[in-house]
């Protein structure tokens with residue numbers, strides 16, 4: 001009995017150890033709709049936590065928890081880098097997006113989001129769509145990234161893809177001394193909402209792209225599009241995408257793709273893509289540096305979508321979103337230059353800039369200002 005008690009105590013502390021950098025983790029359970037979700041709030045120094053909600057058939061509790069903890073931490077850095085007044089959070093729903101969705105499930109999720117009273121704003125991510133959040137918004141105001149007809153900014157993958165293209169331009173400038181997109185070769189993993197738009201932009205600029213996706217329709221669509229552009233597309237088996245003789249690898253599918261196995265295969269000069277949490281571990285940033293591969297920190301490159309959903313705070317303005325998204329070009333160049341002069345990896349340089357921004361803001365938040373209209377009120381909650 002004593003042994004069992006000790007074991008369970010150890011396990012409980014393991015959970016706290018895992019979330020030691022996080023402010024709050026909420027487990028949401030609603031048997032009547034089948035909802036099992038986890039909301040993780042990493043850091044709210046810059047403002048309420050903001051981050052999309054991913055739906056995936058995770059294999060275990062640990063896998064789902066690890067994903068939401070990593071993704072929410074990434075959002076803290078992404079918000080700091082993009083200079084938006086939000087902190088880092090994320091949610092995961094455990095389930096198959098093809099078979100387990102229902103309006104009731106998303107309404108139940110909306111109720112849990114509402115119970116946090118504005119500490120967490122959420123919207124779409126992998127496996128969820130704007131349609132799902134039209135159900136969730138019936139239960140809570142703390143939803144962003146809605147369709148324009150519902151007062152949101154619409155498809156956030158448009159500015160995300162624009163930001164990735166700015167990141168690629170900045171990288172080309174570092175590699176070749178001019179930032180033209182055409183005339184180079186790119187290996188693109190994933191032609192979904194973001195990857196397809198990035199691929200289209202590169203084809204239109206006349207580039208050669210090696211592409212892979214597990215969805216045949218996406219591959220056929222990009223081949224069809226290529227015939228109307230100056231560019232060229234070559235379809236590659238999914239396991240061969242890492243070893244292509246391209247200039248830049250553009251990951252637009254899932255995280256953890258920069259690891260021991262893939263680094264051994266890379267022949268590219270740089271990696272610039274939309275996927276969140278691309279480095280499996282921090283040490284993989286160092287390995288890329290040692291191999292002479294320039295790495296554009298993912299949370300800067302893919303912050304266009306965040307810039308758009310955060311802009312809803314002021315009433316969405318697409319020109320303002322585009323202007324801010326353009327800044328990704330300068331932000332990436334700044335990181336490259338800082339990393340070269342300090343000897344740090346690009347990820348370390350970017351992290352340090354973000355941590356300084358958060359530390360500076362926490363000092364400014366330390367004095368009292370008179371109560372006024374809540375600063376964070378996307379849909380006039382007062």
Ligand SMILES: NC(=O)C1=CN([C@@H]2O[C@H](COP(=O)(O)OP(=O)(O)OC[C@H]3O[C@@H](n4cnc5c(N)ncnc54)[C@H](O)[C@@H]3O)[C@@H](O)[C@H]2O)C=CC1
Pocket residue numbers: 125126127156157158160189190191192193194195212213214215218238252253254255274275276302303305306
């Ligand atoms: N949508 C957005 O605005 C943002 C997306 N991201 C990240 O960018 C990545 C892509 O996002 P979306 O385009 O929205 O997702 P998506 O779900 O629309 O697209 C992912 C694509 O990857 C493909 N894929 C899955 N497994 C693959 C494999 N093994 N090999 C090749 N392709 C595979 C899928 O078939 C799909 O076409 C994700 O990691 C997401 O977290 C980050 C910031 C914002």
Ligand SMILES: O=C(O)CCC(=O)C(=O)O
Pocket residue numbers: 050051052053078121122123124125144145156276302303305306309
């Ligand atoms: O879509 C959102 O609600 C915020 C953006 C986000 O989750 C992301 O950039 O990964």
